[in-house]
Amino acid sequence: MTRKTFYLLTAATLFAAAPALAQTKKVIASASDLPTVVIALPAKPSELAINGGPGFDRVQDEVEKYAQSVVDGYEVRDVATQKELAALLMQAAMAENRWDDALALSAQIRGLEDKPAAKATAGLLTGSYIRAAKAVGEDSPQFADRFEAEFRAAVQALDWAVVQDSLQAMRAQYQVISRDLLVGSLQGAFDANAAAQGNKVGVGIAAGVVGARRTLTEVLPLKDRIFKVLDARVKSESVEKVDRWSPRLATLAPAQVKQPVTVAVWDSGFDPAVFPGQLWVNAKEQANGRDDDNNGFVDDINGIAFDPDWKPSTGMLRPMPAGDLADIAGKLKLTKGALDLQAAVDSPEAAALRQTMSSLKPDQVTEFGLLMGRMGMYLHGTTTGYTSAVGNPGARVLNARFDARVQQVPEPITEAVGQAMAAYAAQTVDYFKAAGVRVVNMSWRITEPQIEATLATVETDPAKRKARAKVIFETVNGALEKAFRGAPEILFVAGAGNEDEDVDFVRSFPAGINLANVVTVGAVDVALQPAGFTSYGKSIDLYANGFEVPAKVPGGMAINISGTSLAAPQVTNLAAKMLAVNPKLTVAQLRSIIEETATAEGPKGLKVINPAAALVRAAK
Numbered sequence: 001m002t003r004k005t006f007y008l009l010t011a012a013t014l015f016a017a018a019p020a021l022a023q024t025k026k027v028i029a030s031a032s033d034l035p036t037v038v039i040a041l042p043a044k045p046s047e048l049a050i051n052g053g054p055g056f057d058r059v060q061d062e063v064e065k066y067a068q069s070v071v072d073g074y075e076v077r078d079v080a081t082q083k084e085l086a087a088l089l090m091q092a093a094m095a096e097n098r099w100d101d102a103l104a105l106s107a108q109i110r111g112l113e114d115k116p117a118a119k120a121t122a123g124l125l126t127g128s129y130i131r132a133a134k135a136v137g138e139d140s141p142q143f144a145d146r147f148e149a150e151f152r153a154a155v156q157a158l159d160w161a162v163v164q165d166s167l168q169a170m171r172a173q174y175q176v177i178s179r180d181l182l183v184g185s186l187q188g189a190f191d192a193n194a195a196a197q198g199n200k201v202g203v204g205i206a207a208g209v210v211g212a213r214r215t216l217t218e219v220l221p222l223k224d225r226i227f228k229v230l231d232a233r234v235k236s237e238s239v240e241k242v243d244r245w246s247p248r249l250a251t252l253a254p255a256q257v258k259q260p261v262t263v264a265v266w267d268s269g270f271d272p273a274v275f276p277g278q279l280w281v282n283a284k285e286q287a288n289g290r291d292d293d294n295n296g297f298v299d300d301i302n303g304i305a306f307d308p309d310w311k312p313s314t315g316m317l318r319p320m321p322a323g324d325l326a327d328i329a330g331k332l333k334l335t336k337g338a339l340d341l342q343a344a345v346d347s348p349e350a351a352a353l354r355q356t357m358s359s360l361k362p363d364q365v366t367e368f369g370l371l372m373g374r375m376g377m378y379l380h381g382t383t384t385g386y387t388s389a390v391g392n393p394g395a396r397v398l399n400a401r402f403d404a405r406v407q408q409v410p411e412p413i414t415e416a417v418g419q420a421m422a423a424y425a426a427q428t429v430d431y432f433k434a435a436g437v438r439v440v441n442m443s444w445r446i447t448e449p450q451i452e453a454t455l456a457t458v459e460t461d462p463a464k465r466k467a468r469a470k471v472i473f474e475t476v477n478g479a480l481e482k483a484f485r486g487a488p489e490i491l492f493v494a495g496a497g498n499e500d501e502d503v504d505f506v507r508s509f510p511a512g513i514n515l516a517n518v519v520t521v522g523a524v525d526v527a528l529q530p531a532g533f534t535s536y537g538k539s540i541d542l543y544a545n546g547f548e549v550p551a552k553v554p555g556g557m558a559i560n561i562s563g564t565s566l567a568a569p570q571v572t573n574l575a576a577k578m579l580a581v582n583p584k585l586t587v588a589q590l591r592s593i594i595e596e597t598a599t600a601e602g603p604k605g606l607k608v609i610n611p612a613a614a615l616v617r618a619a620k
């Protein structure tokens with residue numbers, strides 16, 4: 001099974017330490033404080049996952065040893081990390097057929113979940129698997145039938161109003177998962193990254209190998225049964241969620257606009273054709289290959305661009321390889337198909353994606369994944385820009401494009417790269433100030449652990465790697481914070497991230513920057529319940545719909561897309577509309593009105609924006 005499938009936790013394991021012992025434990029208050037380990041792989045990750053054997057067993061033991069040492073020696077104050085550690089321990093426990101322990105663990109994880117859908121579906125597959133194994137044995141001819149019966153009963157018992165998004169996403173996963181896809185992923189990303197590190201890897205890759213082995217041996221043989229049960233439940237339901245989001249939306253009429261407002265989309269670039277009549281224009285610049293206004297940027301008629309090395313470049317849209325540009329519309333439809341499949345929308349694009357993925361051989365999986373990654377970068381800025389400006393004839397959208405190389409082994413974010421990123425951040429914000437930008441959308445996030453992971457190919461010492469990552473993170477984070485402080489007249493809107501983790505525990509920028517002119521946005525669905533993917537934490541200021549948000553991709557094709565990347569521009573959109581109807585509003589007044597008109601939703605009282613109410617207040 002995968003890591004998340006086996007999120008099973010026991011309070012006895014994690015919290016039943018004696019008081020005297022607990023006092024000696026080091027407190028883990030940040031992800032960067034977690035201990036690191038190097039695990040030597042005796043073979044390629046794909047070979048270990050496919051073949052198992054003594055080498056695989058040793059890796060699994062090392063992973064279990066690491067998790068147990070953290071549980072025993074540290075006080076981890078982060079629920080997501082507690083679940084990850086428990087998942088690692090659970091993999092080992094299931095390998096030893098300790099079914100009674102596993103059932104107890106399944107009940108404990110449910111108690112740690114606070115999102116309604118996650119709580120309801122916690123242990124859904126594992127509980128069914130464990131009960132079946134305990135009843136008839138894993139090797140019994142009756143095991144598959146017993147598992148299906150257990151799984152069907154568990155699925156049928158769920159409240160559809162709570163779990164429909166989760167079940168639809170799970171159904172999509174099991175509609176396309178295959179041995180070839182999994183093996184191809186292992187042979188691509190896992191083998192390449194392990195090789196780049198001399199097969200001496202961190203617990204992340206090692207745990208991925210263990211999880212992949214369990215998926216190959218336990219999940220895939222049950223795939224058709226899992227999909228059959230999920231498909232039946234999804235198709236049997238006709239009740240949609242009560243849409244409490246759409247009635248909150250408001251569209252401005254041209255007559256309501258008192259003054260155009262410049263909105264910057266700091267993203268991967270957008271297609272200007274999607275924004276007729278809404279583009280910001282630099283009247284001092286011409287499309288002639290020169291820097292007419294001597295501001296350091298060539299042909300910045302509608303905004304600026306930077307290349308993957310963080311140097312000024314040109315072009316509104318991300319440059320794509322020639323092969324990608326061939327039938328770009330068809331590739332965008334495949335991307336739409338992936339999103340439709342996840343949302344259980346039986347569209348022609350979803351059918352085409354299923355056909356494409358089912359025909360992939362292992363040696364084709366990596367390139368297809370890289371293609372989808374490039375396509376994601378290509379369309380991202382247009383989708384967030386559209387959401388930032390839709391329904392606002394007063395919006396003047398300024399493009400602030402960045403780029404990144406999409407490859408199997410990520411480029412290391414070294415000290416030199418960090419310095420380049422810091423300079424780029426300052427230069428970009430300076431441009432915003434000169435252009436009179438009032439609101440900036442930032443649907444991106446970089447974490448300190450991500451920086452540390454990229455250094456694995458150039459720094460073999462875990463302690464030095466962690467120390468370097470901390471310095472690099474501080475360099476870029478400090479530059480961003482300084483730039484934001486120097487632009488108090490601009491409201492910067494950041495997405496919280498889609499990792500379902502605490503943004504205060506996992507340090508990141510820009511989402512982790514807490515300033516009066518920076519707001520971080522999490523995602524809810526149309527029923528105003530927290531989206532399963534949204535990150536959370538005290539630094540999350542506001543929530544907005546981020547599930548199946550209508551948007552457009554380059555070329556203008558309509559698409560529904562989910563993520564905090566689409567929740568953040570809902571707030572950007574609202575702020576820009578408020579400024580369009582009342583240009584005199586300050587950043588402090590914008591925040592005050594948006595927060596005061598937001599409603600507290602769910603047990604956690606999440607502050608969900610109410611655009612219609614905020615606009616009425618702003619216009620007074």
